[in-house]
Amino acid sequence: MPELPDVEGFRRVLAEHTGEPIASVSVLDPGVLRGVTARRLSTSLRGHRFEEPHRHGKWLLAPAQGPVVLLHFGMTGSLTWHPLDDPRHRHDRVIWALPDGELRFRDMRKLQGVHLAANSKEADETVENLGPDALDLSRDDLTATLGAHRGRLKTTLTDQTITAGLGNLLADEICWQAHLNPLRPARDLTAPEVTTLHRAMHRVLRDSLKAERVPPRKTWLTGARDAQTPTCPRCGTPLESRRLSGRRTVWCPTCQAN
DNA sequence: GCTTTTGTTTCGGG
DNA sequence: GCCCGAAACAAAAG
Incomplete structure (x- = not known):
């Protein structure tokens, strides 16, 4: 966990x-x-x-x-x-x-x-190879960091040398809450999208810190992803799922079309 | 047997 | 150099 x-x-x-x-x-x-x-x-x-x-x-x-x-x-x-x-x-x-x-x-x-x-x-x-702790990452840090990477958004978020602390569940949850497709190239995010992502990251982290885990709430992706037939808690669309570098990645094809 | 799992590192290929 | 996927580490569940 x-x-x-x-x-x-x-x-x-x-x-x-x-x-x-x-x-x-x-x-x-x-x-x-x-x-x-x-x-x-x-x-x-x-x-x-x-x-x-x-x-x-x-x-x-x-x-x-x-x-x-x-x-x-x-x-x-x-x-x-x-x-x-x-x-x-x-x-x-x-x-x-x-x-x-x-x-x-x-x-x-x-x-x-x-x-x-x-x-x-x-x-x-x-621990010197770690990027800044995700809690300390400012929006400007995030902009700079994403802009410097050609890889996928989720892969960039979970790369500990870029920013430290985000794992598989957090990354998927943050992307879902920000309405951003985890497969998008990181550097393609617009300024407003980075702002949205940054807010989602801090909201997810704040609530998760309180629970000392990523809480599997019914209203969160994390609470829906492990169902037999997972559907999006926001729109009811069946969730999409695939392997990304060996990690299961779950997203909503409707809410996170982009 | 097989596949799956919330992490990290290493390796080969493009 | 960057990025990707696969494999390895290890243990348990289905």
């Missing part, structure tokens, strides 16, 4: 548990470790306290008095808080035990995982 709003939710979980010493780090499945051994993860963090966490796009950066934990949740990851005696889930991969409970990185598919940077400079290097 994790796109920008989901990761923001995980950031809030972590933010509620800063300041307490890390009693232990348990790596239940080293298959999620990226560029760090279980031993180094543990020795670097034990006794340290998590500080205010930061999110950039789909990355969660958790400084811990020097070292920085970087989490990427792939398609199935999560970070949740549990009482110390909570039974383990089969997909719990790494557990940070604090005095009054534990933080768990749970991830079925292990497509991404847990990184450790020695300091904030090294952490920044890990």
Whole structure:
């Protein structure tokens, strides 16, 4: 699930548990470790306290008095808080035990995982290829960014090096709310269309942040796309669907003719 | 067996 | 260099 709003939710979980010493780090499945051994993860963090966490796009950066934990949740990851005696889930991969409970990185598919940077400079290097966070993207940024790319609108929106945080569901939802066809060349959008797109992006992000997910509302594309016979919540037209670079892309051929 | 899945990276082709 | 699709990573559901 994790796109920008989901990761923001995980950031809030972590933010509620800063300041307490890390009693232990348990790596239940080293298959999620990226560029760090279980031993180094543990020795670097034990006794340290998590500080205010930061999110950039789909990355969660958790400084811990020097070292920085970087989490990427792939398609199935999560970070949740549990009482110390909570039974383990089969997909719990790494557990940070604090005095009054534990933080768990749970991830079925292990497509991404847990990184450790020695300091904030090294952490920044890990995410330096990302574009600006989608929440920080001004309309002028968006105009410049779209104008510079010949590719399709949706592909451009989901390219993390262009802007960070938008995934498959968000991109489709934003295009739908903006009445724009996701297959259009990005650079062909007119100025008013970019304005509409920018407004739709912020509206979708704001509502999704509240829900800590892209809410599957009946009035949204996201709430309609998984029906057996999906129809547009606005006009009732059967939704169009195809694969775009391996991602399922859904749009309304009537509302999003252009 | 097969296909599908809300992410990212790499590779080959145009 | 840009853009695209396919494959790979991995696990589960239908």
